[in-house]
Amino acid sequence: MALGMMCASMPSGAQAEKPVLSAQESDPVRMGWMQGFPPLKDRQLRFADGSFFEFPAMRWSVVHMSEFMPVVSVSRGLRAPDPLPYRLDPRIDVIAFRPTNADTDMTWEESLWQNYTDGIVILHQGRIVHERYFGALAADRRHAAMSVTKSLTGTLGAVLVAEGTLDENKRVADYIPELADSAFGDATVRQVLDMTTALQFSEDYADPKAEIWQYSAAGNPLPKPKGYAGPVGYHAALQTIKKGGVHGEAFGYKTPNADVMGWLVARASGKPVGELLAERVWRRIGMEQDAYCSVDELGTPFAGGGFNAGLRDMARFGELIRNQGRWRGEQILPARAIEDIARGGSKAAFARSDHPELPGWSYRDMWWHTANAHGAFAARGVHGQTIYIDPVAEMVIVRFASHPVAANSANDPTSLPAYEAVARHLMGRK
């Protein structure tokens, strides 16, 4: 189902055989999706048949998710937003870099089109130095964050661990007895946070028997079809997942870990993950817009991939993380939690996973750690979503995108070196 595709890696280059429209050709506003009263037949999109999430229509849908499925609000509160100061740098557009898969240079501006960027903002020392919107996105709209959601959930987990509300050495079943007989029962909170649980769970969409299909069906908010005998909702689906190996040995990027983390956060704090996120973050740092998160049939937020927010609000969140949890002089999140995120995870466990394209990387608290010299780390979601934090360059980049290929291996070659080139540029500025 389409919902699962929002959070997991599709095989890279799955659509490589057929010619794919360019970013300019697939501009969702010019294509006229869902425009008119009523929209033209061939421009109508629906949730139920998955048409809303097929490229290129998906380029419109990622900015209109609440119009397709039920969502729970993540409130910004009612106070005035904290403006982000500006120091725009027009030279960024022409910064040249060498893509890791090419023999010639590309400019920053070219890379935005290349990667089907819907919106991008760069903060340097807390000031906006670059900001662009494309297609259906605008400053006052929200975009699907896909698996960047996992890093938000993981951040809440790290915060509760730092505060002692969650014990990272305890087993999941100690908090959630319902998971005792599942793969997660004897996994520790830490193993869930770092995704080193050993699960019999395939997210290979090319395999019709992959467990992700059942998982997505369970989480789909539409009423179950007649004769449906599977689990209903994320909580029920998680209980069916079987162990496959030994916990703690290898990183395995599996969405259910994030939903277990969301469940742990809810049980330990007494608040649904969206409400805790509002209370601890969204209401605290002068956000401009409420965020929202898709829910299953029982109202459970999709902690593995359902989050939607404004571009600049995601930048505020990134800046909060870059500053060890401080915002305008106030310690909003415990510094110890953010330091744990920024330190990175086990490179050995990561090396045992199926990510040869990311050598030297690691995964900690549901954040990805690059192997670059600046210790940059990132939240990452399919189709090009990212919050990229470079602590040394004091830089935060947030990108929303709608790349035709889900897997980030399709856009990393023209993204990661671009981010590093911008970091170098910003560090050299007077």
Added chain:
Amino acid sequence: MALGMMCASMPSGAQAEKPVLSAQESDPVRMGWMQGFPPLKDRQLRFADGSFFEFPAMRWSVVHMSEFMPVVSVSRGLRAPDPLPYRLDPRIDVIAFRPTNADTDMTWEESLWQNYTDGIVILHQGRIVHERYFGALAADRRHAAMSVTKSLTGTLGAVLVAEGTLDENKRVADYIPELADSAFGDATVRQVLDMTTALQFSEDYADPKAEIWQYSAAGNPLPKPKGYAGPVGYHAALQTIKKGGVHGEAFGYKTPNADVMGWLVARASGKPVGELLAERVWRRIGMEQDAYCSVDELGTPFAGGGFNAGLRDMARFGELIRNQGRWRGEQILPARAIEDIARGGSKAAFARSDHPELPGWSYRDMWWHTANAHGAFAARGVHGQTIYIDPVAEMVIVRFASHPVAANSANDPTSLPAYEAVARHLMGRK
């Protein structure tokens, strides 16, 4: 279907036979709807089976509509909210009035419980003199406005008429050729705005053959069941409505008029009704929260009943209307449009309708006009939703409620005289 019930009058006292929980007994937070991870079986609510909208569960759902159905956002923009000044008056709670159906007095405070109030705010000369929240509602949450939506749609219609974008004397088919063969084809824009169209359309929920059932099924955002042969979406449903009588003679309160008005507004302005509402109102008067509106399967906002907003934001809207379209010194909406609303409609046409309980009232631009000495007029929605404007007392009352009986005839006897008593009190204050 439950969705239709949000906008139309149910037979008064339909649930009168069985004992009904009091407001205190049915407090949705204490009842624990959808609380817990996962919620208890008997506290789970679903959209598809209608359980989310049955009393008393409905008392929780009216504050959580987006968690059950897709919605389109009505943006407040990104600027700081305009604070509403306060001059709280604790004496309001003990104001006594005589309900029209009782022999003894009741206090204002008692009437709030009597009417299953979820939130109420009173503005006097633009200042908040009274503000209360109950149950699931809070200042930073949103509540279903039910048919108050119609008055928002009607206001946009009146604005476009005043500006000349819509000609009130033209026929609907001049703007929407698709409606030429329907009841609306030869109705004028004015007749739609005042609901004096003659439609073969029953909103009697006690009658399984009433046209409202087909209408609600068409607007339901869930995929249509197998074998469904009816219209899909509001636009299609409106085309099937047949004429029944002569237009312009009698007021007939029928929801499809509001959806035709929404369609007219969209066609004439080129913008969906939610987007125009954001552009003309929600972004202009310092709202605290985005509002949202439920949509059909094709993304069409339910202009007859799908709107949800914050209590104080509805008060801002009411205050905008009371001030002939001015907000903080700026003319936001044309005064002529608001004067047309405030003047009221044809009492003769209203007297020919089935509202003997509202003698001397009229209906204009989708607003209800009382027959009281102050020329008070109101937006009204089932289960007790209202924006009540008393121009002489310079008073605006907004109430969100979840009365077990849908029809306002169940709460008017303990509401309308209460509003008049508060108006007298405020006019007598120093």
